Amino acid sequence: MFKRFLSLEWKQFSRSSYFQKGLAIKILLILAALYFIVCFGVLGVFSFFLIEDGFPNEDPLEVVNNYLVFWFLIDLGFRFFMQQLPVMNIKPYMIIPIKRETVIHYLLGKTTLSFFNILPLFFFLPFSIVLLAQGYNPFQVICWFFSMVFFTISLNYLNFLLNKNNKVFYAIVAVLGALILLEFYHIYPIAEYAGLFFNEIYNKWYAVSIPLLLMILLYRRNYKFIREGFYLDDAIRKESKEVSSTDLGFLNRFGSIAPFLKNDVKLIIRNARPKQVLMMSFLFLFYGLIFYTQDMYRDMPAFLAFASIFVTGGFLLSFGQLVPSWDSEYYKMLMSQNIPYRKYLESKWYLMVVAVVASFILSTPYLYFGYKIYSMIAAGALFNIGLNSFITLYGGVLNRVPVELNVKAKAFSNTQGFNPTQLLIALPKMAGPMLIFYLPYKFINFEAGILALALSGILGLVFKNFFLNQIEKVYQKGKYKTIAAFDEKK
Structure with missing residues (x-):
């Protein structure tokens, strides 16, 4: 009988539309x-x-x-x-x-x-x-x-x-x-x-x-x-749950993007998969302990810059890479509404920025390792806000794999929404800050490397509207391909 079970499961896997x-x-x-x-x-x-x-x-x-x-x-x-x-x-x-x-x-x-x-x-x-x-x-x-x-x-x-x-x-x-x-x-x-x-x-x-x-x-x-x-x-038997409403009136201050922010916050609060990602994002705060506590990395400060990106960028890297897959279950309905695509993207950007700022505040205990380490974390936070956020949003248009919000799976082992293209998009997000920091550090000093990393993020903020406009064009161009991809069932 066990042999028959194995045979049936192999047929289910090999005949799936998502086999390749x-x-x-x-x-x-x-x-x-x-x-x-x-x-x-x-x-x-x-x-x-x-x-x-x-x-x-x-x-x-x-x-x-x-x-x-x-x-x-x-x-x-x-x-x-x-x-x-x-x-x-x-x-x-x-x-x-x-x-x-x-x-x-x-x-x-x-x-x-x-x-x-x-x-x-x-x-x-x-x-x-x-x-x-x-x-x-x-x-x-x-x-x-x-x-x-x-x-x-x-x-x-x-x-x-x-x-x-x-x-x-x-x-x-x-x-x-x-x-x-x-x-x-x-x-x-x-x-x-x-x-x-x-x-x-x-x-x-x-x-x-x-x-x-x-x-x-x-x-x-x-x-x-x-x-x-x-x-x-x-x-x-279906489990019945009492429906409760959540008052998110404080988000109204964001104006026209407030409805999208409310939708994202409710999505995170009410669904299993986003909750897992949020919990794992908090654990990214401790990533710096792997590098900052080891003397060997003091002589390789480029790796400290790498760690600084993770300390404040956990939510950006994990949640942001699955935009717009988080909305795959109702994406067709969302796109049928008379709403500007720019507002949709801008709400995602603000959500990631708020998460980076919150992570930076929570990283205050890293002052224990000295002002240089903490200033590097601050520079990494600016890089995440000014450049990584836009790179992440751009990578989302290449990710057309739907995500089941309440799937019972582990945050890391769940490959829903995963696309090998994400590995290529991850290269500038990881290697970029290391390179931006290392060149000034090598030819000038440590402080110059931190300043260059921070200025790159500030420069990204200056050109925020330009980046969002370009990303919007890419999303608009692939809009119907994304809708068709999200309609596919696993």
């Missing part, structure tokens, strides 16, 4: 997957020796065990945002004589074969082989390896449950943040005490039963959860 577009995206995802597989494999092979050189007085296995708690918590966070849980259309199977248990076991089996479960193996397996080559007890190493596999699969089933309860996930993120801060500032040795647990799993072979039982319990809990709702009445 989906195939192109999947090829890019496969290349990215191969890159991460190679990185994890290399890390698994050489991490033992790197730890041995960096911590000559410590056992490399114990060092790895000390930080496994952070590994698994970060893994769970990535799964929540990026892992697309496998699903299938179960309604047809409810009216034919196929056991519910068979369908449910197949669904859970598909989650077990997720890339997020396979990727950690490319670290743990080479690392375990190195341990065997270094003379560690073979039986204990094998038990430790399978324990890591069971923990990884347990995270997969736990993520399945967390997808139904966002509050639990936010609690886990808060716990992870607290643990990292406690360890980083040497307030409490989290790694040391967590390492004791994983060291015991290695020292006592029968401790492999702990992750094994955890995996079985989570599998049973998922099975029970799906089984309870596996009825045709539940599948076809």
Whole structure:
């Protein structure tokens, strides 16, 4: 029966009208997957020796065990945002004589074969082989390896449950943040005490039963959860919600573009996909911590300029790149109204500008790293407002893939609205500020680079009307192609 399920799903995929577009995206995802597989494999092979050189007085296995708690918590966070849980259309199977248990076991089996479960193996397996080559007890190493596999699969089933309860996930993120801060500032040795647990799993072979039982319990809990709702009445019943109106009168000050701004704000508040993007945009504020906390990037300030664009441009880059796909479900109706296209585009521009300004205000704590870093963030904000916003709007006309506003998917793994052309549009948005900063920095000084980056944004604001007029012409020219593209159903 499982073979029949696989055959039906392949036919559904290959016969889809979006097969070619989906195939192109999947090829890019496969290349990215191969890159991460190679990185994890290399890390698994050489991490033992790197730890041995960096911590000559410590056992490399114990060092790895000390930080496994952070590994698994970060893994769970990535799964929540990026892992697309496998699903299938179960309604047809409810009216034919196929056991519910068979369908449910197949669904859970598909989650077990997720890339997020396979990727950690490319670290743990080479690392375990190195341990065997270094003379560690073979039986204990094998038990430790399978324990890591069971923990990884347990995270997969736990993520399945967390997808139904966002509050639990936010609690886990808060716990992870607290643990990292406690360890980083040497307030409490989290790694040391967590390492004791994983060291015991290695020292006592029968401790492999702990992750094994955890995996079985989570599998049973998922099975029970799906089984309870596996009825045709539940599948076809529509959830009724109380309609509530939102007063956005404060936006009236924007005049003729106020109706469009209100529509965009309501779209973000009321729909799942825009909410996900808004939440991920907030996380972009912390992107600078990757670069500003590392001394190596002090000697490569062009990368600091790159990071500064992300700190204030999260919403612009993530939400803006899907203009006008956000309106795809009612785009034909919108275009049939007697409204100036310029006002529609200008409202999107103002929305992105407000988001950049809000992100800049929220980035004030970066003053901790000094005025140079904060001035670079300010220059990056001006670049985002004055140039990146217009580049993003222009790229939207090349993106004619519809977006389902309430699709149940992860913000990163959801490829709806994705177009490979966006990768080309992303080049000037990413490389542009680095180049504008680097040339004056190289030939004059650091302050000159920041000034050049800021002035480029100010110059863009001066020519705002010119840019919007040119973008409007491009949108008007491709208006009917966009309408036709949005009419296509996946």
